[in-house]
Amino acid sequence: MNRAELIDLISDKAELTKTSASRALDALLEGVTISLQNGDPVVLVNFGTFTVKQRAAREGRNPSTGEKIKIKAAKVVGFKAGKALKEAVKA
CATH class of the missing domain: 1.10.1220 (Arc Repressor Mutant)
Incomplete structure (x- = not known):
C-alpha cells in the first residue's frame, strides 16, 4: 500500500x-x-511501539573488494508489533 x-x-x-x-x-x-x-517512544495500543535504538559501531566488509571498513554508530528506528497486529497477520 x-x-x-x-x-x-x-x-x-x-x-x-x-x-x-x-x-x-x-x-x-x-x-x-x-x-x-x-527520544520518546510512540506506543499505539494493539498496533505496536516505535522506539529509537542505538546501534553500536562495528567492523564490516566492502562487498566488492572484501576490504575491512568501520561502520559508525547510529540511531535507528525500531518497531515492535503489538499483540492484535501479530494475530491479524497470522490469520
Missing part, C-alpha cells in the same frame, strides 16, 4: 475528504517523527 492508497482508505473509513485524510496522515507522521527525535 502506498501513500495515496492509505489516504483513500482513511478517507473511506473515517468519512473524510481526501484533503482532510491527507492532513490527518501528515499530522500523525509529524507527531511520530517529533516524538522519536526527542
Whole structure:
C-alpha cells in the first residue's frame, strides 16, 4: 500500500475528504517523527511501539573488494508489533 492508497482508505473509513485524510496522515507522521527525535517512544495500543535504538559501531566488509571498513554508530528506528497486529497477520 502506498501513500495515496492509505489516504483513500482513511478517507473511506473515517468519512473524510481526501484533503482532510491527507492532513490527518501528515499530522500523525509529524507527531511520530517529533516524538522519536526527542527520544520518546510512540506506543499505539494493539498496533505496536516505535522506539529509537542505538546501534553500536562495528567492523564490516566492502562487498566488492572484501576490504575491512568501520561502520559508525547510529540511531535507528525500531518497531515492535503489538499483540492484535501479530494475530491479524497470522490469520
